[in-house]
Amino acid sequence: MDVTERLGSGAAAVLAAFVESIADAIYAVDPEGRVQFVNRAGLAMLGYDDEAQLLGRSSHATIHHSHPDGTPFPEDACPLLRPRITGEVVRVEEDWFIRADGTFVPVAYSSAPVPTADGRRGAVVVFQDITERRAAQDALVRERAVHASRARIVEATLDERRRLGRDLHDGAQQRLVNVALGVQLAARAVPADDAETRELLDGALAETQAAIADLRELAAGLHPSVLTHRGLRGALESLTARAPLPVALDVPDTRFDELVEATAYFVAAEALANVAKHAGATEARVRIATEDDLLVVEVGDDGRGGARVGGDAGGSGLAGLADRVAALDGTLTVDSPTGGGTRLRAVLPI
Template identity: 45%
Template sequence: MRQLVTWAASACVGFVRAGAVVLVSMLVPAVWAAAVALAIWWGPGNPWSWLPAFLVVCVGSIALSRPVCRMFRFLVGKWTSTVVAPGYREAPPVVRMSTGFWWNGFSYERTSRDARMDQRWRLRWNDPANWRDLRFTAIAPCTAGLVAAVPLAGVATAAIGLGGQTTVARLVGLLGLVVGIGCSPYAWRIAEPVAVRFLRASPAMALAERVGELTSQRADATIAQAAEIRRIERDLHDGAQARLVALGLSLATAEKLMETDPEQARALMRDARAGAATSLTELRELVKGINPPVLNDRGLVAAVRAFALDSPLEVTVSADELRLDPPIESAAYFGIAELVTNAVKHAHATRAHIRIAGDGTGIVVEVEDDGRGGAAERADGGLAGLRRRLAVFDGTLEITSPQGGPTHVRMSVPCESL
């Protein structure tokens, strides 16, 4: 009984999905049919009747190609979890030059509006993905649309045949019902291979996107490295260096006062010793901020546990014992530190849980806090920087933070050493 109910539910869901595939696939052919109807209505004897039909076919196909492909990608991703990347070219930023003209990546224009309009049209006509979408609107009806229409045609045949008066008509209707119900759970599944085959970016386009992505990552890494060097320089200049200069002056003064005022000299030396201890503490904190010694000596898990003990939050850590490549361990450690710091400063959380595990292909880190939620990724914020840090290793960042909390962040970084 349970299997029968499961089959009935699968058939119903499959029938609805097949109908959705047919509807999306046939949008552009419906425009073509409307164009033919317009030409017939205009009059077969009119020598210009083909012109409006031709215009309707061209404009309708071009206007619907991208929405149809987006809907197809959305349905495939929702039903099968297969992500078909669109592969559209990203518009470069429109920048005003010192001459007053606006550069849009292709040409100079007098105004920002003209530059953006020119850029939009150039991308529209020069992007190979647009022509790939246009090709797909012609392929989809003959492949996915035709196969997905089998359950609908079977049910329609059953409705007509079973209502007939002859035995042959009823047999045909019964056969259509069996075919329609039997194909319903499977007919829509052709949408996935068709989308993957004809909507996925070409190898040349994927390579170009990868080159652009790596170029962006290299620029981000260069900027981050320069900012880190400036931070270290500033910390050394304002902290340890100033204290060491003061220490040298105190020792020089104590040396002069040693014979005339020993008590004052001893006081200066005590102050110098305290200053030396403070400088040493600052240097240790600076080294810890660059690369914690426990991370080098004992690995990521031990470093995270030590960090959790020093955190003002009540932090629990559940982790597999892993040793990864040092750059990946460093990225994961500072990512965890960033997330816990955000939970303290912005979310006003009281507890946090950190989970570190391997999934066979890399490391997965999950950080969840009981704060007020609402974490948003800004272009110049810490979460965006964390995403760029992980992207260097082809890592991903997923943030779930509804208003009122909790905030759940998942970091995933592939690693061949696991």
């Protein structure tokens, strides 16, 4: 009525043009719930060619008559028609409307009361097709499930690495240590003039000690105990102490989540192994720092460059690192111009 007074005799035409021009679908019902108006967007969304196909028909029976799970709505409980009775505005984020061909379309809608000439109330319903929104939400749920699954796999792998390391240390390695002690005792019991036997025992002892060293290296590669007890700084100090080239470390003495620490350690370890095998470098550097809620791992060298994820030189190892980092929602980048050295950067959410 206010709009009519302001716009004069052309108000109806202006309002009609406005309703037809907006993208949202609209329809209106009388106090009995019968459709009295539907705009073009509403017709298109519901699959009707002409408003005459809907006018005068029950909104409850024709457009909206079921819960999202498919069970029928009693007409007196239908939230879409409730404003006729209560005078409230109802907003629903997800529901289902019925198209002309009987298929269902997911919608979000609001329904507001409209006074009628006889003093009762009808309702006007504004609704939107949320098919794309639901698809995006479903995709997000699937993506989160994939990330959670990857994280569980990484955690299970880490647990298995720790178990194997313990088994090697407590089992095979201890047995070999006992063998080495036995060989040493046997060597002491050999007469001084039995050089041949002593030489055989010394060789057996050397081989046993070499096997122990190999097992220790293998256990450390699976999951170094120093990482568990001393964190990233201690583990990387131990790793680089055995490196075949100088490695400069810039690592804080800070503890992080065990999955994050393990991932950061193996990123650095694999990168340094690639430097030693393929880069032809004279020195390397490892920097670990926090930036906001991220842990940044950078490994660089002054070698020949040319490394890339999936490339021939260390590529499969870098691809594996990329998968490991992605499992924790992180990113891995490699900058390696030919002749300009290599800079690997992994960013992990803390």
